[in-house]
Amino acid sequence: xxxxxxxxxxxxxxxGIKIEPKDWMPEGYRKTLIRQISQHAHSEIVGQLPxxxxxxxxxxxxxxxxxxxxxxDEAGHGLYLYCAAETLGVSRDELLEQLHSGKAKYSSIFxxxxxxxxxxxxxxxxxxxxxxxxQVPLQRCSxxxxxxxxxxxxxxxxxxxxxxxxxxxxxxxxxxxxQKEMAQDSINRWWWPALMMFGPSDADSVHSxxxxxxxxxxxxxxxxxxxxxxxxxxxxxYLGLTIPDPDLKWNEEKGGYDFxxxxxxxxxxxxxxxxxxxxxxxxxxVKAWDDGAWYREGLLAHARKKQAARAA
Ligand code: FAQ
Numbered sequence: 001x002x003x004x005x006x007x008x009x010x011x012x013x014x015x016g017i018k019i020e021p022k023d024w025m026p027e028g029y030r031k032t033l034i035r036q037i038s039q040h041a042h043s044e045i046v047g048q049l050p051x052x053x054x055x056x057x058x059x060x061x062x063x064x065x066x067x068x069x070x071x072x073d074e075a076g077h078g079l080y081l082y083c084a085a086e087t088l089g090v091s092r093d094e095l096l097e098q099l100h101s102g103k104a105k106y107s108s109i110f111x112x113x114x115x116x117x118x119x120x121x122x123x124x125x126x127x128x129x130x131x132x133x134x135q136v137p138l139q140r141c142s143x144x145x146x147x148x149x150x151x152x153x154x155x156x157x158x159x160x161x162x163x164x165x166x167x168x169x170x171x172x173x174x175x176x177x178x179q180k181e182m183a184q185d186s187i188n189r190w191w192w193p194a195l196m197m198f199g200p201s202d203a204d205s206v207h208s209x210x211x212x213x214x215x216x217x218x219x220x221x222x223x224x225x226x227x228x229x230x231x232x233x234x235x236x237x238y239l240g241l242t243i244p245d246p247d248l249k250w251n252e253e254k255g256g257y258d259f260x261x262x263x264x265x266x267x268x269x270x271x272x273x274x275x276x277x278x279x280x281x282x283x284x285x286v287k288a289w290d291d292g293a294w295y296r297e298g299l300l301a302h303a304r305k306k307q308a309a310r311a312a
Contacts, residue, residue, distance in 0.1 A: 013215050018144040021087040029214050032207065033143055034088050035104075035285015036216060038095045043083035043207050046099075046183045046281050048074045049116040052217070059117060062257065066163050069122060077137055077266035080152065084145040100271060100286050111275030112253075118171060118179070118186035126194040132157045133228045143213035167237065171240040180240070187236070188244045195259075196267045198225040203263075230256045 002010065003055040007087065008025055012019065019025055048071050055071065058064035082092050098104035099245040109127055132154060171179040199205055211217040229248075236243050247260035269275065273282075 004167075009211075013142050017304060018147065019142050019152055020144045021084055024101050027209070029216070032089050032211060032214065032216055033146065034085055034090050034095075034212070037081055037085040037146055038090070038098070039105050039107075041078045041085060042075060042099045042104055043096070043110065044074045044078035045101075046106045046110045046285060047127075049281055049284055050112070050277075051120055052115050054117060054120045057117070057121075063167065067068040068302070070124070070163060073160065077149075077153045077156070080149040084143075084149045087145045096289065100282070100289060105271060107197055108267060108270040108275065109193050110281060111248060111270050111277045112189065112193050113277055115189070116186060117183050118168065119190070120184040121171065122190045123163045124160050124162075124187040125168055125235070126164075126190050127197070128164060129148075129158050129232060130194050130197045130228050133231070137218035137224075140156035140218055158160070168239055172241060184241055187241050191244050192263065192266075193270075195225055196270075197230065198222070200264070200267070202263075202265070217239075226256055228286050229259055233257055 002139050005024060009019075009024065009026060011031075011101055019029075033222045047189060051067060051074075055064060055067055058067050082095060086092060095104070100107065109130075113293045114123070123281050135154050135157065136152050139147055139154060141150070168183055171183050202208060202220045202222045205221050208217060212220070233248070235242065245260045247258065250256075270278070273279075
């Protein structure tokens with residue numbers, strides 16, 4: 001049963017009015033947003049690692065410059081999102097502590113290794129493609145700071161998706177047979193993990209019903225996954241790549257593709273911390289934090305000195 005405050009709140013949501021940081025909100029709404037926005041922020045930051053692995057080995061100066069810009073954009077996305085989470089009354093230190101201790105999740109996809117150059121293109125095409133599919137509707141989510149962060153982030157994600165697809169067009173349509181093979185090997189490894197990015201099936205998604213009522217989520221996990229498959233299959237055909245799913249088939253009646261069963265056991269292992277690179281990713285973030293301690297201390301010492309000088 002809702003009390004009067006909750007009823008007024010739900011009415012505002014239903015009328016399409018955005019909730020801003022100083023507005024009253026139910027504790028569950030606040031908690032859910034902190035969880036989702038911070039996990040999204042962590043994903044952006046951890047998501048820098050797989051691609052950064054290839055910055056030093058990009059095949060041309062141009063590809064290197066593009067990749068550097070893309071990986072820097074991800075840092076920017078993380079920062080907007082941490083700021084959006086902070087408006088809900090949580091500190092950035094607390095959020096980072098949750099990441100570093102393994103308490104907070106980040107997207108499963110970033111626990112897979114980048115083994116060849118085509119993986120950089122594949123991440124842009126499939127991973128940023130899936131991210132956009134999920135984030136475009138989030139531009140309309142009920143919490144003002146999150147929805148505004150999404151607008152800006154989506155513009156950059158579109159550039160990322162195109163740079164990935166462009167790299168793959170070069171390899172698959174204009175490249176050597178070896179390059180094409182490299183891209184096929186890459187899609188074989190990334191396709192299923194990309195579908196897992198949308199989260200558990202609707203039947204198993206614990207948060208969806210409440211998050212959709214609160215307009216923190218606009219679409220269900222399965223709806224977005226289906227749209228992603230429908231959009232991506234023709235793009236794979238243009239590249240001449242085979243999607244590693246023997247059950248993938250156009251379904252005239254539903255006007256979309258049927259696709260095979262996702263290996264949910266793998267998904268749950270990865271989100272429990274047992275994916276191929278979970279330990280390596282977390283260790284890299286913890287090391288960066290520890291290595292930066294001297295710098296944070298220096299900034300604080302400087303700020304204290306300035307403050308003392310002003311007070312004198
Ligand atoms: N990985 O009940 P639901 C990017 C967890 S894009 C890990 O369905 P919800 C851009 C979920 O947290 C990637 N965990 O949950 C980029 C929950 O656990 P909890 C980031 C997952 O929240 C590209 C439990 O399973 N995007 O970074 C995953 O309603 C290239 C139950 O699930 C966002 O975060 C998963 N795939 O729906 C960067 C978008 N799926 O928290 C670099 C915003 C589910 O209770 C390079 N987030 N879980 O411990 C969302 O839209 C939602 O949070 C979902 C999950 C759809 C991800």
